[in-house]
Amino acid sequence: MTRLWWVRHAPTHEKSFVGWRDVPADLSDTALIGRVADHLPGDAVIVASDLQRASATADAIGRGRARLPDLPHLREMDFGLWDGMDWRAVAARDPDLSRRFWEEPGDLRAPEGESWNDVSARVAGVVDDLTMRFAGRDIVLVAHMGVIMTQIQRASGSTAYQALGHQIDNLSVTRMARDSTGWTLGAVNHLP
Template sequence: MTTFHWVRHGPTHEKTFVGWRDVPADLSDTARIARLHAHLPSTAVLVSSDLCRASATADAVAMGRARLPDDPHLREFDFGDWDGRHFSDVAQSHPDLSRAYWETPGDIAPPNGESWNAAAARVNARVDALCAAHPGQQIIAVAHIGVILTQVQRALGQPASDIIAHKIDNLSVTSLTRSETGWQLGRINHLP
């Protein structure tokens, strides 16, 4: 069995869409980071999205763990033209599209952006490759809320519209295990 410990990066304090825009994380809560480090398996392999908010969070919890290169396939959803815009601005400029994007996620994408299904396919392919490269190991993956939710969906087999309601806090851990029979969900949004 291969177990993934998905860690959402530290907070950005942004009040807008943040997808592929490279926004740093606030990692000043050293006590919380220390608890997170202590909670994660010490012998795990560590991988991260290549966006600085995830990569810096991975560096903060690495402390002797084997660190794989940062991976662009673990980036947040690409929000395209919506990246950097406030949610209310997007709702006003694209009312039908933005409502459909959140209420019926799947193949709907922001202008010049990525749909839920496209992001999930990208992430699933990388997770499968990581499982093949590190069978039976513990893997810590520092990524983003959308990325983590695609994997929760994979384990639960529910529609994206049900999964999108799950809360994934910054610096939380969501654990999933892959066995011969498929994916099993451990804990969602655990705050060490």
């Protein structure tokens, strides 16, 4: 069995959509970072999104664990023109699309951005590669809320809309596993 330990990056304190915009994480909560590091398996391999908020979080929780190069395919959803806008501005700019984007996740895209299905396919490819390369091991993946939700959908067999209903707090841990029979979903949004 290969176990995946998804960690959402430390907070950014942004009040707007943050997709591929590269904003830093606030790593000042050293007590929580320490609890997360203690909660993770000591022999796990760690990989992160290449965005600095995830990469810096992986460094902070790493504690000498094997660290793979950062992967752009683990980036958050690309919100395109919505990136940097708050939800009111997005709703004013694209009233119908902005509502349907969350209520009907799938092929709908933010202007010049990605769809849920785009992100799911991008992340699934990386996860499949990692679970084959590190079969039978623990893998810590430090990424973003949307990325984690796509894999919750995959592991649970839920719909995209149901997966979007999960809370994924900063520095929370979501576990899932893959064996010869498929995926199982463990704890979601665990704060050690």
